[in-house]
Amino acid sequence: MMIPTSETVKTRVLDLLRQIQERSGDSASPDGDENTSFADTLDSTAMLEFIASLADACGVPPETIQGCVDRQFTTVGDLAASLHAAGLVPNGKADVTPGLLSGPRSEKTLRRIVSRGAFPHTIRSPDTPGTIWLGGAAACLPKAVEPAGVIDQRLGRPNGWLERHAGIRQRRVWADQDPLDAAADAAHACLEKAGFRLADVGALLVTSEAPPVLAGLASATHHRLRLRPSTVALEIGGACTGFLTAMWMAQSLVSRVGMVLVIAIEAATRYLKVQPGEAGEGSALFGDGVAACIFSGEPVGSKGVQVNDVLLGRDGSVGDVLRIERTSTGSVEIRMKRIELAGRAIEAMAHSAQEMAKRHRLAASDLAAVVAHGGNGRMPPLLARQLGISPELVWSETAMTGNLGSASIPVAWATRFARLSGPAIWTAAGAGLTWGAALLDASAGT
Secondary structure (H helix, E strand, C coil), X not given: CCCCCHHHHHXXXXXXXXXXXXXXXXXXXXXXXXCCEHHHHCCHHHHHHXXXXXXXXXXXXXXXXXXXXXXXXXXXXXHHHHHHHCCCCCCCCCCCCCCCCCCXXXXXXXXXXXXXXXXXXXXXXXXXXXXXXXXXXXXXXXXXXXXXXXXXXXXXXXXXXXXXXXXXXXXXXXXXXXXXXXXXXXXXXXXXXXXXXXXXXXXXXEECCCCCCCCCHHHHHHHHHCXXXXXXXXXXXXXXXXXXXXXXXXXXXXXXXXXXXXXXXXXHHHCECCCCCHHHHHHCCECEEEEXXXXXXXXXXXXXEEEEEEEEXXXXXXXXXXXEEECCCCCEEEEECHHHHHHHHHHHHHHXXXXXXXXXXXXXXXXXXXXXXXXXXXXXXXXXXXXXXXXXXXXCXXXXXXXXXXXXXXXXXXXXXXXXXXXXXXXXXXXCCEEEEEXXXXXXXX
16 A cells, blocks of 8 residues: 655645635635645634644544644645654545544543643532523614625725625624613513513623623613612623623522523624724624523423533633733724634633533434534534534524624524524633533423
8 A cells, every 4th residue: 555645645735725715715826835824825714624624634633633733833834744744644535523522532532632631620510500590581782783895894805805704794883872771671671581570680690791881880780770779780700701600600699599680791892993904803803782691490481491500611821812902092902813712712612512511411413502602603613513513503693793702692592592492502712711611401391
């Protein structure tokens, strides 16, 4: 049998690179060679697609490809040499990655992820947490819509650039709307769906990555809702995982105060300026929105949604992959190590979903949905690929709203949950780096 040469590996890597370029809507470089730089050729999400496809073609998990080059993807030649040295040869085909929630490879893969310390700090809910129920959910999105074409013009990019590179067709922005009014509207709608009154709320948890009020957001929301002065109001951090963190806390609070109202309020477009350049392109990913959920100790209505479990994790050693910086003019800019951030976010969400499924003896085929935070509109399909499930089972509204931070998961849930029957996993990753997952069961109360 002829042993493939390093030149063969290089040729197949280049062929795959061109396929990913075409899939991403970019024109493939006809003169690409071993000196072709990945940083100059693929954006962060396309790079993840390339790594996943290359892993498929080599018959290994994506982390094996990343390990060959210590996560440093420089040039085609360097990658091909590392693959050849490791005995990995792409077969020229890129099939969908087998499911990681089930099958013989899942246990081995999960053990390898955990043992190498990729996710060393996980906070689990108690082994026997008090049962809580999601009684109602509602979202309130801004009236103003910015189409991707308008954003392309502000970025100085050709028409279609944002949708190709970030999977975002439009985003929602508050403009002249008051986000706190929207939060009150969402809370009232949420309570009405559950058949509760404001007087029933024992605690208010408010979370935000980009708050419309820089100090006292929980108190301001409490006042806008006209809750009783004795009703506890707390602000919850966690960036994009803030809603999951609030749910984790609600598990303990429900037994003490009864109903817990959780509200996510995001107003990122008030801080992040869309303009030509890397920082402006990062700002263009974010939209505005509000979502509210009510949690109680008893099922609500004939179809209750039980919250079975919540887990949280964090690793501050990689927190620099996403930074918020103040410029000399006093404005705020977002700085991202895009490829590393996107890779770690998808890996973290997949891992937390896998861990949650494993804890409750669920296979991929058991899940009715995975409700996912979307840093951009192309991440949810990549998460589906990692989990080995149909992209239709991954719920996200990012393509039509922009990245909604802590509100992204409850907005997606409020938009679609009426169609659900069975277990669903919520999962998110955020700045810090933080991640988490929650297991909900829409059939528990039937």
